Amino acid sequence: MTTQSKTWHVAFIGAGGIVRHAHIPNFQRLPNVEAVAICDVNEARAKEVAQATGITKVYTDHKQMLADVKPEIVVVATPNVFHKAQTLDALNAGAHVLCEKPLALSYPDAEAMMATAKQNGKTLTVGTHYRWSDAMQIAKAHVDGGFFGEIYAARAFWQRRSGIPGYGSWFTNKDLAGGGVLFDLGVHNLDRALYLMNYPQPVTVTGATFGKLGAQGQGLGGWGSDILKPGANVRFDVDDLAWAFIRFANGAVLQFEVAWAAHGPDQFDTELLGTKGGAHVGNLDKIELYTTLNGQKVDVKNDLPKTQTNSYQRLVENFVRHLDGDTSAEIVTPEQALVSAKIVDAIQRSAQTQREVVLA
Numbered sequence: 001m002t003t004q005s006k007t008w009h010v011a012f013i014g015a016g017g018i019v020r021h022a023h024i025p026n027f028q029r030l031p032n033v034e035a036v037a038i039c040d041v042n043e044a045r046a047k048e049v050a051q052a053t054g055i056t057k058v059y060t061d062h063k064q065m066l067a068d069v070k071p072e073i074v075v076v077a078t079p080n081v082f083h084k085a086q087t088l089d090a091l092n093a094g095a096h097v098l099c100e101k102p103l104a105l106s107y108p109d110a111e112a113m114m115a116t117a118k119q120n121g122k123t124l125t126v127g128t129h130y131r132w133s134d135a136m137q138i139a140k141a142h143v144d145g146g147f148f149g150e151i152y153a154a155r156a157f158w159q160r161r162s163g164i165p166g167y168g169s170w171f172t173n174k175d176l177a178g179g180g181v182l183f184d185l186g187v188h189n190l191d192r193a194l195y196l197m198n199y200p201q202p203v204t205v206t207g208a209t210f211g212k213l214g215a216q217g218q219g220l221g222g223w224g225s226d227i228l229k230p231g232a233n234v235r236f237d238v239d240d241l242a243w244a245f246i247r248f249a250n251g252a253v254l255q256f257e258v259a260w261a262a263h264g265p266d267q268f269d270t271e272l273l274g275t276k277g278g279a280h281v282g283n284l285d286k287i288e289l290y291t292t293l294n295g296q297k298v299d300v301k302n303d304l305p306k307t308q309t310n311s312y313q314r315l316v317e318n319f320v321r322h323l324d325g326d327t328s329a330e331i332v333t334p335e336q337a338l339v340s341a342k343i344v345d346a347i348q349r350s351a352q353t354q355r356e357v358v359l360a
């Protein structure tokens, strides 16, 4: 139920691919949102995006933008290392924040960001939008409707044959990205599985990460605004494959696998195994359900609606409806974002120490 409708002024920090193609169009399609300013250290890029989208104010310093424009919503979509400081600046300037994923480079940083949001009475959420795909929403309805019974095991896997983004740019530079596929596809993959498992509390995590193919200049993909060509002055010191095994307080387990590049087929799937039913949930076009009926094995392909609404659009719509006071709007909650950050942090620590991490 919407309790408030006002015009929200939104400003963007970062004028790269995700802002141009997802954030700006999805905010601008909403009747009560006005995109008022954009900031990027690359002024030419900020001006070009502003001109293409009708945004009138352009900045190269986000603090200056926050001080001048006083936006009520800020989208942080810069290289990962800047997320924490820019989110804190925006929250302390009185804005609600949609921070791109990963929320932070570490769990303590994520906690500090959520604490600042709370102190300021602002909403801080994160851009893990895949839960809003049709397939995921239908799968969640089956979860809530009891189709699976108790979900005791899940597998989340997303593997690209060849899909390292922004090779040689910030994406593959540890000082700017903090990590590779774990922070990129990994946080999406984790949110999908945890969402369907109703976000149980993790108790132990065993993880391993590798950066084998990128280091050889193999497995390159296209995303990112500052891509260097192979053979140029390339830095690649992040992970391109991460696997983990996570146990939860409710006894359930999750097998987690992501790869930007691997000598194997493209795969994108979340598998749920429950006491009454199971499922494979793909991205846009796939849910397969498995159960036993009258003693017989029954497999069902769930038809999906042919909607034109994408998952990013739904994330943005829900965020604004939430700010409008609509209690039925769904966002990635602070609690969920922190569980996710805790697991990612533990995967990194386990990979470094080659030991299981026990969480308090």
Ligand SMILES: NC(=O)c1ccc[n+]([C@@H]2O[C@H](COP(=O)([O-])OP(=O)(O)OC[C@H]3O[C@@H](n4cnc5c(N)ncnc54)[C@H](O)[C@@H]3O)[C@@H](O)[C@H]2O)c1
Pocket: 013, 014, 015, 016, 017, 018, 019, 039, 040, 041, 042, 045, 062, 076, 077, 078, 079, 080, 082, 100, 101, 102, 127, 128, 129, 166, 169, 184, 223, 224, 225, 226
């Ligand atoms: N949710 C998703 O599905 C999704 C998809 C892609 C990217 N992302 C996330 O969005 C963020 C940006 O990714 P991208 O693909 O747009 O990258 P990009 O390389 O296309 O753009 C990043 C932009 O940030 C600018 N920038 C760098 N430092 C800055 C600073 N200190 N202040 C202001 N601007 C700065 C760069 O000049 C560049 O224009 C990353 O955190 C990434 O993980 C999320």
